[in-house]
Amino acid sequence: MEAIGLKAGMTFIKDGKLIKVIESNHHKPGKGNTVMQMKLYDVRAGSTVQTTMRPSEKIELAIIDLKQAQYLYTQDEMAYFMDLDTYDQYEIPTNSIEQELKFLLPNTDVQIQFYGTEVIGVMLPSTVELTVSETQPSIKGGSVTGGGKPATMETGLVVSVPDFIQAGEKLIINTSNGEYKGRASN
Numbered sequence: 366m367e368a369i370g371l372k373a374g375m376t377f378i379k380d381g382k383l384i385k386v387i388e389s390n391h392h393k394p395g396k397g398n399t400v401m402q403m404k405l406y407d408v409r410a411g412s413t414v415q416t417t418m419r420p421s422e423k424i425e426l427a428i429i430d431l432k433q434a435q436y437l438y439t440q441d442e443m444a445y446f447m448d449l450d451t452y453d454q455y456e457i458p459t460n461s462i463e464q465e466l467k468f469l470l471p472n473t474d475v476q477i478q479f480y481g482t483e484v485i486g487v488m489l490p491s492t493v494e495l496t497v498s499e500t501q502p503s504i505k506g507g508s509v510t511g512g513g514k515p516a517t518m519e520t521g522l523v524v525s526v527p528d529f530i531q532a533g534e535k536l537i538i539n540t541s542n543g544e545y546k547g548r549a550s551n
Contacts, residue, residue: 366423366424366425367420367421367422367423367424368401368418368419368420368421368422368423368424369391369401369420369421371386371389371401371403371424372386372389373386373387373388373389373541374386374488375426376408376426376427376429376478376480376485376486377424377425377426377427378424378425378426378427379424379425382407382408382409382410383407383408383409383427383480383483383485384405384406384407384408385405385406385408385461385485385486386403386404386405387403387404387405387406387413387464388402388403388404389401389402389403389404390402390403391420392417398419399420400417400418400419400420401417401418401419401420401422402415402417403415403416403417403418406461408461408480408483408485408486411458411460411461427480428480429478429479429480429485430478430479430480431476431477431478431479432450432476432477432479433448433449433450433474433476434446434447434448434449434455434474434475434476434477435447435449435472435473435474435475436469436470436471436472436473436475436487437454437471437472438471439459439466442458442459442460443456443457443458443459444456444457444458444459444462444466444469444487446475446477446487448477449474455477455484456484457477457486457487461485461486462486462487465486465487465489465540466520467518467520467521467522467543468489468493468495468520468522468538468540468543469487469489469493469520470493470495470519470520473490473493474490475487475488475489475490476488489540490540491539491540491541492537492538492539492540492546493537493538493540494535494536494537494538494549495518495519495520495522495535495536495538496518496519496533496534496535496536497516497517497518497519497526497530497531497532497533497534497535497536498517498518498519498532499516499517499532500514500515500516500517500526500530500531500532501514501515502531513525513526513527513528513545514526514527514528514530516530516532516536516545518536518538522538522543524536524538524543524544524545525544525545526545527545530545530548534548535548535549536548536549537549
């Protein structure tokens with residue numbers, strides 16, 4: 366596969382390291398060649414690095430297996446998950462799934478990512494329901510098409526929401542981009 370095909374969440378092998386893509390942007394400077402600006406996470410070392418790659422650079426995708434699991438809790442910089450079939454528990458360092466944890470409440474169903482027998486990450490559902498813990502008061506006459514305002518969700522995630530949304534409301538949030546999708550039905 367070529368580097369231009371890499372998207373956030375994909376995992377590949379480079380120089381014997383297992384690398385997970387956090388962000389990937391195709392960048393064409395005014396002069397010079399097109400490059401891929403990337404934020405990468407070394408799964409085993411636990412480090413994050415900003416780098417660039419040529420779009421045509423060949424990379425080897427890692428074969429990742431998935432298992433259904435449920436998020437239990439976070440304690441002492443470890444997140445705990447339970448396999449829904451065997452009830453085995455898995456520990457994942459919180460620094461390796463920092464972004465994903467902003468969408469997770471206890472008992473949320475996820476998929477655990479494995480490279481061989483090694484637990485390397487979490488795959489979120491496409492949307493989650495979270496409650497607004499804090500936002501500015503509603504603006505009289507605020508409409509769906511308004512500019513929006515920031516709202517802090519119960520997990521600490523900050524989302525831009527329409528002006529009419531109030532604290533305490535349950536919202537549907539897209540986990541791939543962190544955007545407001547709508548109100549959750551009660």
